[in-house]
Amino acid sequence: MGVLVDVVDYDATVARVIAAAEQRRPFILTALAVHGLMTGVSDRRHNARLNAFDMVVPDGQPVRWALNLLHEARLREWVSGPELTLRVLRRAAEQQLPVYLYGSTARTVGRLVTTLTRTVPALRIAGAEPSRFRDAEPGEYARIAKRIDASGARLVLVGLGCPRQESFVHAMRPLLAMPLLAVGAAFDYHAGLLSYAPRWMQRGGLAWLWRLVLEPRRLWRRYLVLGPRYLVRLSAQKVGLWEPSVPAPSHRPVEPAPV
Template sequence: MKKKIITSHISQGSLESHLPAILKLAKDRTPSYCCFTNVHMLIEAYDDPAFNTVVNEATYAFPDGAPVAKMFQKLYNIEQERIAGMDFLPFFIEKCDQHALNIAFVGSTDSVLEKIKVKIASEYKNITITALISPPFGKPWDNEAYIEIINAAKTNVVFVGLGCPKQEKWMYEHSAKINAILFGLGGAFPVYVDEIKRAPSWMRNNSLEWLYRLLMEPKRMFKRYYYTNTKFLRLASTQIKNK
């Protein structure tokens, strides 16, 4: 079940409640894709109707950001947990090991992907990594070749780390041809291998993870956060007022 937040349809329910269906999609190698929706993605979707379609047609669009999760209470009187991509990646890799699933990674750098390979090999016995794909920067991507590699190896799960909105558009455009469930996880790859530090738990628990990223990368993130956060507050307030 999904609920409308701004213009996007966001999945309701705990991760545990969705887990059996997600694992079935993975085991059956059913073409499907999942978004992890934060304020930035909601505003991208509001500003771009075509991208809103990408989010709304996702098999799951989990409430990644705490402000998104809190909107369930304000609009629908529903207590909704945050399902963050940063947390989901290590959690679901463990589930993949428990169920002996084949996994692939698309995105990030060769260096980060190699660290992921080493980490998983050292910590898990039942996972097979079928592909580590770092698409070239500034050059055309051979998506058909990527899809062939993923499918030929009977991949169950593809973790996609291309950043928003690129990864969601990539999944939307190609998921029908990929016999696996795809998860768009933004910057989770380098965090998973400790190449980038995540915000401390007290900031995450108080909806301040965005502030941590702003402090770490002020030049790159200021304009984005100023625009998206301000616009989200205005649109969210209007939706709450008119509910």
């Protein structure tokens, strides 16, 4: 639908992230479910930013189905943000690569640090910083990058919610020679604030329904409005009634930028 999503599995994704961390080079990744994908479809400038990412992984069964339906990708699994986070952190611990956590609230980040320390004992957390929930001030991105760099981190996990987190890591890419992963609700899941949908619901593409039941007031528009739009566009593209344009990648910084 005009957003460039990589045909990858967990192993390939983790390998590329860890390689970038070891080689100390810029690398940005996001895990896009239907909501994240539709933010690109509905906003051409954001679409161009997404297409500038080093990797966009298919998060959720509906995105995996779409890749298989439209492009015969033959993907056997999707790449869940929370699960990807855990696998990356385990590999980072094995390779002794310190990690920086950025985003969410101070309460969530505090709980996340506690949980990760228990779950991945060998993990080195170089620093943790909550979101400010506002637009960045002049020069603030450079100051954040300096703090992250000074911490000794080799990898950054970002949990700001979609599309703020994608805008953040896109703007930070020129400032940090390390991977930045936009992992969305992974912070809340691993902090114990969200519960996973049953596996049968995930496999049936119904994880969205689980989230909607848990947070109806916050998520009703995401799932009851964007979901049908996704299906309509997907169907139209499949039968040839609509052909999306693919915006060229844009490396221009986001204005106003979220922090």
